[in-house]
Amino acid sequence: MPKSFTHEIRVGWGDCDPARIAYTANIPAWALEAIEAWWEHLLGGPGWYHVEFDLGWGTPFVHMELDFRAPITPRHRLICTVTPTRLGTSSIAFRVTGSQADSLCFEGGFVCVFIRAGSLEKRAVPPEVRSAVTPLLAPA
Amino acid sequence: MPKSFTHEIRVGWGDCDPARIAYTANIPAWALEAIEAWWEHLLGGPGWYHVEFDLGWGTPFVHMELDFRAPITPRHRLICTVTPTRLGTSSIAFRVTGSQADSLCFEGGFVCVFIRAGSLEKRAVPPEVRSAVTPLLAPA
Amino acid sequence: MPKSFTHEIRVGWGDCDPARIAYTANIPAWALEAIEAWWEHLLGGPGWYHVEFDLGWGTPFVHMELDFRAPITPRHRLICTVTPTRLGTSSIAFRVTGSQADSLCFEGGFVCVFIRAGSLEKRAVPPEVRSAVTPLLAPA
Amino acid sequence: MPKSFTHEIRVGWGDCDPARIAYTANIPAWALEAIEAWWEHLLGGPGWYHVEFDLGWGTPFVHMELDFRAPITPRHRLICTVTPTRLGTSSIAFRVTGSQADSLCFEGGFVCVFIRAGSLEKRAVPPEVRSAVTPLLAPA
Numbered sequence: 001m002p003k004s005f006t007h008e009i010r011v012g013w014g015d016c017d018p019a020r021i022a023y024t025a026n027i028p029a030w031a032l033e034a035i036e037a038w039w040e041h042l043l044g045g046p047g048w049y050h051v052e053f054d055l056g057w058g059t060p061f062v063h064m065e066l067d068f069r070a071p072i073t074p075r076h077r078l079i080c081t082v083t084p085t086r087l088g089t090s091s092i093a094f095r096v097t098g099s100q101a102d103s104l105c106f107e108g109g110f111v112c113v114f115i116r117a118g119s120l121e122k123r124a125v126p127p128e129v130r131s132a133v134t135p136l137l138a139p140a
Numbered sequence: 141m142p143k144s145f146t147h148e149i150r151v152g153w154g155d156c157d158p159a160r161i162a163y164t165a166n167i168p169a170w171a172l173e174a175i176e177a178w179w180e181h182l183l184g185g186p187g188w189y190h191v192e193f194d195l196g197w198g199t200p201f202v203h204m205e206l207d208f209r210a211p212i213t214p215r216h217r218l219i220c221t222v223t224p225t226r227l228g229t230s231s232i233a234f235r236v237t238g239s240q241a242d243s244l245c246f247e248g249g250f251v252c253v254f255i256r257a258g259s260l261e262k263r264a265v266p267p268e269v270r271s272a273v274t275p276l277l278a279p280a
Numbered sequence: 281m282p283k284s285f286t287h288e289i290r291v292g293w294g295d296c297d298p299a300r301i302a303y304t305a306n307i308p309a310w311a312l313e314a315i316e317a318w319w320e321h322l323l324g325g326p327g328w329y330h331v332e333f334d335l336g337w338g339t340p341f342v343h344m345e346l347d348f349r350a351p352i353t354p355r356h357r358l359i360c361t362v363t364p365t366r367l368g369t370s371s372i373a374f375r376v377t378g379s380q381a382d383s384l385c386f387e388g389g390f391v392c393v394f395i396r397a398g399s400l401e402k403r404a405v406p407p408e409v410r411s412a413v414t415p416l417l418a419p420a
Numbered sequence: 421m422p423k424s425f426t427h428e429i430r431v432g433w434g435d436c437d438p439a440r441i442a443y444t445a446n447i448p449a450w451a452l453e454a455i456e457a458w459w460e461h462l463l464g465g466p467g468w469y470h471v472e473f474d475l476g477w478g479t480p481f482v483h484m485e486l487d488f489r490a491p492i493t494p495r496h497r498l499i500c501t502v503t504p505t506r507l508g509t510s511s512i513a514f515r516v517t518g519s520q521a522d523s524l525c526f527e528g529g530f531v532c533v534f535i536r537a538g539s540l541e542k543r544a545v546p547p548e549v550r551s552a553v554t555p556l557l558a559p560a
Contacts, residue, residue, distance in 0.1 A: 012316050012328075013163070013327055013328035013329050018469065019480075020329075024484075025445075025449035028445055036294075046291075046355055049300075058439060060439075060444070064448070064486050065485035067483050075329070151466075154449070159398070160473075164340070164344075168344070176432050187432060187494060189440075189494040189495070200299075201348055202347065204304075205345035205346075206343070211340075214470075258299070296437060297433055297434055
């Protein structure tokens, strides 16, 4: 897996508001979709559905922050880059950026905790995740 | 319960597209929200969540059709009216209309089947639903 | 352009409801996304954004109907097929189907009218659309 | 206008994911809806639609951060509280919290800049906004 994983978003007419740019609330949703695609690529199954129902754990979000740098429009695909930045005892942090035509549109940080599926009970990072993710870590 | 149940939708900036009107895909979503609010009112619990997890059945949609009569904007609340139109052995049909400022914006028909929760297995209309809904039925 | 254009949808965790299948309201939204991708392919610009702001017309929906045949899950990509079925003086109709793992999940019919951008005024099908779409028409 | 404005969200079946709780990406969307409702209450018109098309300015978001404290479910309405926390030369910051059954579910901070409608050009806070908002400011 590359250190920086990219996921492409098709920005449509219905994603834009009357100011003719993507409505702000779509942007964290796209960042989450990119993070889910990252898990899909890492684990080889359908994202959080695979994590929850096949592997028996989950990674709910406890924090997100985003800076919006430039408007997003349907004129170009939005290329989201996902990089894991920190792996704690039972947490993982990601940096996600989104660009159109090589120009930065947003950047954000996201923190998730590891839990047992179907509970709110924290658990340690699964060993197979730790070994796969450690080489991918990059400073925030 | 009134024969015609109404549910109010707040149309926001983010619901509108660059043509300055509600994006079409939001309209079936609002009709479904109105039908869920109808169940909530009928049964006294939180909609399909209550139906699935407290009562043990479900009502997945098998058909929908909508005619769009006039654009929807944030200038007025959208008033959705839900009327059950037919109760079969294991199905229910609804008519839903949406109006702004007393002018019809959309009208639609929806058909759901009754299943056991967590399965695709059809079941008969629960007797308490049949007795509560029969007096509310109105021709489509 | 092939007679049957396909557009792939990534079904994610957030698209699913507590019954572990795609929430019904996402399905018409995906069908619309597939129709917009069809326009994008036909015209070579970013969908309805291109149509409205570069070409000066629009194609609002006046009717949709959908039959839901099987649940949709994140286990497979959803392959949507878009076929134009009728071209009137100032309208176009589409058939859209969605399949997962070669099994039909939904099928639907959609009708749009041609208008001048920024108005509700009907206009004739643009000649370049008529000539490009006529060879693609297939019976509903 | 009260110092702390509240806006109620109906959490539905379709807002929840297979973990039976509201999908994370809905939460910033609800916070934005609450902020738009705050503007609606302050200005007496339909939110950002009124701001953009009647008043001629806009307030795009440049930053958001959220901490997720407890899961959100359809069992209760989600009560969002919006408080302006800072008014700069051409910016405004808000604190938004969301609670269910008196228990905190999320808290967040949001920053918007004032622009001329239809542009990316910054402008000063409109005087009528400054005079209406200054008495409402509360520490973050």
